[in-house]
Amino acid sequence: MGNDASNGVSEGDLEQNDGQQFGRLPATAAERTVEGRASREAVVDYFADRFGIAPETFDDHTFWEKGAGKIWVYGGSAPSPVEIEALGMTCLRTRQEHWKPTTDFVQRFGREADECVIELEPDEARAFAAGEDRDLERWDGDWGYLIAAHDVAGELEPIGVGLYVHGELRSMVPKGRQREL
Incomplete structure (x- = not known):
């Protein structure tokens, strides 16, 4: 400083x-x-x-x-x-x-975000909520922390924070909040 x-x-x-x-x-x-x-x-x-x-x-x-x-x-x-x-x-x-x-x-x-939001398909969203990391080569934005979201009844709903590096989305959902959906 x-x-x-x-x-x-x-x-x-x-x-x-x-x-x-x-x-x-x-x-x-x-x-x-x-x-x-x-x-x-x-x-x-x-x-x-x-x-x-x-x-x-x-x-x-x-x-x-x-x-x-x-x-x-x-x-x-x-x-x-x-x-x-x-x-x-x-x-x-x-x-x-x-x-x-x-x-x-x-x-x-x-829901207020319009940048660094990655929309997950149903199987990707389930894996993310369960705390699983996934290869996702389709993201072409910045590496780093992203908002992982999924379409629910026509609205994009945030699930949690993901860390995107080297073509992989790492779920940062805390263990106590992970869910099998």
Whole structure:
């Protein structure tokens, strides 16, 4: 991160993250007071750039960090910091090389996406929901995290997060949420 000339705060002057409380994300990087914390602007831009989800989708939501890079989205506002067990739902993991959206986020907001969404055939969707990885050479978009979806009654419904690399779609559906359909 280094020096942030826009607010005159150096890395050594920033607070450390407290993994036991929720801290609201700053609006921009220039307003950051906690070392390594993502900004609201960066999170909203990520969802817009990667998945085509309009920034206005989150106008009535706040973003929070609890733990190291576990970002939560909350439909409302609350005082910050706050020491509670949960606030809204987890939506993103950020303190790693590649940011990863959560299954909960994709199932709640994935209908708003118009990029990096892969539509699965019935047998592919069943395998994905069961946690199975599949060769899928037909994807011609970016590698990385995708929203795996399936047509249900004429509507594309998000199933979860997949990781697409080397012609393979890897199911990121958590073990406890995997289902044989």
